[in-house]
Amino acid sequence: MTSLKNTNKLSLLLIFSCSCLLSIANAGSFYQDFDITWGDGRGKIVNNGQLLSLSLDKTSGSGFQSKHEYLFGKIDMQLKLVPGNSAGTVTAYYLSSQGPTHDEIDYEFLGNLSGDPYTLHTNVFTQGKGNREMQFKLWFDPTKDFHTYSILWNPRHVIFMVDNVPLRDYKNLEAKGISFPKNQPMRIYSSLWNADDWATRGGLVKTDWSQAPFTASYRNFNANACVWSLGSAKCPPLQTNVAGDNWFNQELDSTSQARMRWVQRNYMVYNYCTDGKRFPQGLPPECNIH
Numbered sequence: 001m002t003s004l005k006n007t008n009k010l011s012l013l014l015i016f017s018c019s020c021l022l023s024i025a026n027a028g029s030f031y032q033d034f035d036i037t038w039g040d041g042r043g044k045i046v047n048n049g050q051l052l053s054l055s056l057d058k059t060s061g062s063g064f065q066s067k068h069e070y071l072f073g074k075i076d077m078q079l080k081l082v083p084g085n086s087a088g089t090v091t092a093y094y095l096s097s098q099g100p101t102h103d104e105i106d107y108e109f110l111g112n113l114s115g116d117p118y119t120l121h122t123n124v125f126t127q128g129k130g131n132r133e134m135q136f137k138l139w140f141d142p143t144k145d146f147h148t149y150s151i152l153w154n155p156r157h158v159i160f161m162v163d164n165v166p167l168r169d170y171k172n173l174e175a176k177g178i179s180f181p182k183n184q185p186m187r188i189y190s191s192l193w194n195a196d197d198w199a200t201r202g203g204l205v206k207t208d209w210s211q212a213p214f215t216a217s218y219r220n221f222n223a224n225a226c227v228w229s230l231g232s233a234k235c236p237p238l239q240t241n242v243a244g245d246n247w248f249n250q251e252l253d254s255t256s257q258a259r260m261r262w263v264q265r266n267y268m269v270y271n272y273c274t275d276g277k278r279f280p281q282g283l284p285p286e287c288n289i290h
Contacts, residue, residue, distance in 0.1 A: 028049075028221070029048070029049030029050070030045045030049045030050070030051070030052045030218070030221065031045055031049040032049065032067075033066060033067060033068070033221060033223075034052065034064045034065065034066055034067060034188075034221075035064060035065055035066075035067060036052075036062065036063070036064045037063055037064055037065050038060075038061075038062060038063050038191075039055070039060055039061060039062025039063060040060060040062075042054065042055040042056070042057070042060060042061065042062035042213070043055070043063065043064055050219060051217060051218070051219050052064065052218040052219070053215055053216065053217045053218070054091070054190065054191065054192040054215070054216050054218075055192065055213040055214060055215045055216075056082075056089060056192045056193060056194060056212065056213060056214040056215075057209070057212040057213045057214075058209045058212060061191060061192045061193035061194060062191065062192055063189065063190060063191030063192070063193075064189070064190055064191075065187050065188065065189045065190075066187045066188035066189075066223075068187070068223075068227045068228070068229075069097075069185035069186060069187050069227070069228040070095070070153075070185060070186060070187075070188070070223065070225040070226060070227060070228060071184075071185040071186075071226050071228050071233040072153050072154050072155065072182075072225065072226050072233070072235075072248065073151075073153055073223055073224060073225020073226055073247065074150065074151075074152050074153075074222075074223075074224045074225065074247035074250075075095070075150065075151045075152075075153070075188065075222075075223050075225060076148055076149075076150045076220070076221070076222040076223075077093065077148070077149055077150075077188075077218055077220070078146040078147065078148050078149075078218065078219045078220040078221075079091070079093065079109075079146065079147065079149055079216060079218055080142070080143065080144075080145060080146045080147075080216065080218075081109050081111075081118060081142045081143045081216050082111055082143065082192070082214040082215060082216050083143035083144075084143070084211060085113055085114045085208050085211050086111030086112060086118075086143075086211075086214060087111050087112055087113050087196070087199075087200040087205040087206070087207060087208065088111060088194055088195065088196030088199055088200055088205065088206055088207030088208075089111035089192065089193070089194060089195070089196075089199065089207060089214050090108055090110055090111065090191075090192070090193055090194075090195045090199050091108070091109040091111075091190070091191075091192050091216045092106070092107070092108045092109075092189070092190060092191050092192075092193070093106075093107045093109075093149060093188075094106040094108075094188075094189055094190070095151060095153070095186040095187070095188055095189070096125075096186050096187065096189055097184035097185060097186045097187075099128075100128050101127045101128040102125060102128055102184065103125055103126055103127070103181035103184045103186060104123070104124070104125035104130070104181075104186070105123075105124055105125075105158055105181065105186070106123040106124070106125075107120065107121070107122060107149055107151075107160070108120075108121040108122075108123075109121070109142070109216075110195075110199045110200060111199060111200060111214075112200055112205075113200070113205060117137045117138060117141075118137070118138060118142055118143075119135050119136070119137065119269065120135065120136045120137070120138055120162075120167075121133060121135050122134050122135070122136070122160050122167065122168060124158055124170045124181070125181075126179040126180060126181050127179045129179070131272060131284070132170070132272055132284070132286075133270060133272050134168050134268060134270060134271050135268070135269050135270035136167055136263065136267045136268050136269065137267050137269055138162065138267065139263075139266075139267060146219060146220070147162060147163050148161075148162070148163050148164070148220070149161075149162055150162070152247060152250060153181070154247060154248050154249065154250065155172060155182055155248075156171065156172045156249075156251060157169055157170070157171055157172065157250075157251055157252075158170040158181065159251075159252065165259050165260075165263060166252055166256050166257075166259060166260040166263070167263050167264075167268075168260070168264070169251075169252055169260065170286075171286075173285075173286055173289055176285065176286075176289060177285070178285055178286050178289075185228035185233070188223075190218070192214065192215075192216050194207055224236060224247055235248075272284070272287070273286075273287035274287075
C-alpha cells in the first residue's frame with residue numbers, strides 16, 4: 001500500500017484514477033458485495049440477495065465482511081436491530097483496515113432490556129489508537145423498522161449519520177498534529193455477538209438466552225466509494241448533489257450543523273471530550289479545537 005504524503009496529492013490520485021464501478025456506486029446484491037465469514041450458517045443472504053440477516057444463540061454469533069476494500073466513500077446501510085430483550089448483545093457495523101496501526105470507523109449498537117432504548121456507540125481509530133467514543137440514544141425504536149446508518153468518509157471529514165441526520169463530525173486536524181484515517185483502505189464488517197460482560201449497564205444485565213436466537217437484518221447497501229485495487233483507489237464518477245456538493249468534498253452546511261447540535265444536545269449520553277476523569281493529564285488535543 002502506497003502512503004501518500006498530503007491530501008492534495010491523494011485527491012488528484014483518486015480523481016484521475018476514476019473508474020465507473022457501477023456495481024459499487026449503486027445498490028446491488030449482498031451476494032455480490034459481501035461474504036458471510038463466520039457463524040456456521042447463522043448469517044444468511046435471502047430474497048435474491050436483497051436481505052442479509054445475522055443471528056446469535058448461546059453457541060455462536062455471526063458476521064460478514066465486504067469483498068472490496070475502500071479508501072474514502074459515502075457508505076449507506078439499512079439495519080433493523082434485535083427486537084425485544086436484547087440485553088447483552090452487540091451489533092457491530094464498522095469500517096476497518098488491518099494490522100497494529102489500523103484505522104477504524106465504528107457503529108456499535110448495545111442491546112438493552114425490553115422497552116429501554118438502545119445505546120449507539122461510535123468511535124474512530126487512527127494508527128491503532130481509539131478512545132474517541134461518543135454514545136447516543138436514538139429518537140426512534142431501531143427494532144421496529146429499517147433505518148439508514150451512513151458513514152461519510154473523505155479526506156477532510158468522517159461524519160456519522162442516521163437517516164441523513166448527522167451525529168458527529170471527526171475532522172482532519174493533521175495540521176495540528178492529530179492523525180486522521182486517510183491512507184489505509186478499509187473493509188466493511190458487521191457482527192452480532194454476546195458481550196454481556198460489559199454491553200448493558202456495564203455488564204450488570206446479562207443475556208437472557210431463553211430469548212435466543214437474536215437476529216439483526218440488513219438491506220439497501222450502497223457504497224458510492226473509491227475501491228482499493230492493486231495499490232490504488234478507483235473511484236466512481238463524482239456526481240454533484242442538489243446542494244452543489246459531492247461526497248468527496250462534502251462537509252456539513254449550517255443546516256446540518258444545527259441538526260447535529262440538536263442531536264448532541266438531546267440524545268448524546270457520552271462524549272470522550274468531556275470526560276476529565278478518564279483523561280486526568282488533559283483531554284485529547286482534538287477536544288480543544290473548535
